[in-house]
Amino acid sequence: MHLILPKPIADYFAADTKDGAAVAKCFTPDAVVVDERQTHTGRDAIARWKAESSTKYEYTSKPIAVEDNGGKVIVTAHLTGNFPGSPVDLRYAFVLASDTIAHLEIV
Incomplete structure (x- = not known):
């Protein structure tokens, strides 16, 4: 099944395969990311x-x-790699502002 994001x-997700600058461009200037309690x-x-x-x-x-969850778009992604606990399914809770991301929490 092909997801439409x-x-x-x-x-x-495309920038995530590149570098920090590419990822940062996806966000508003004052965006917030919460990951690993940081x-x-x-x-x-x-x-x-x-x-x-x-x-x-x-x-x-x-x-x-x-899924759309009351102003947040929740994406579940399957991650595999050389990190503890791999593979794992993570939930990304995005809040969008027009064509950019204003907030992202990864759990």
């Missing part, structure tokens, strides 16, 4: 977060489900 979210605010912090996580782990992610 909103464009900003599809852009995010909060990253603004494009510079988001670019650093992505760059640091890419140096720690190699992984691939494949979105497997999407």
Whole structure:
């Protein structure tokens, strides 16, 4: 089954295979990302977060489900890689602002 993701979210998953700068461009200037109980605010912090996580782990992610949940778009993605607990299904809770991402929480 092929998922249809909103464009900003599809852009995010495509950029996730690249670098921190590419990922940061998917977000509003003052966006917030919460991952592994850490909060990253603004494009510079988001670019650093992505760059640091890419140096720690190699992984691939494949979105497997999407749902609209009252202003949030919840994407479940299957991740495999060299991180503890691999493989794992993670939930990405996106809040969109037009054609960019304003908030992302990964659990």
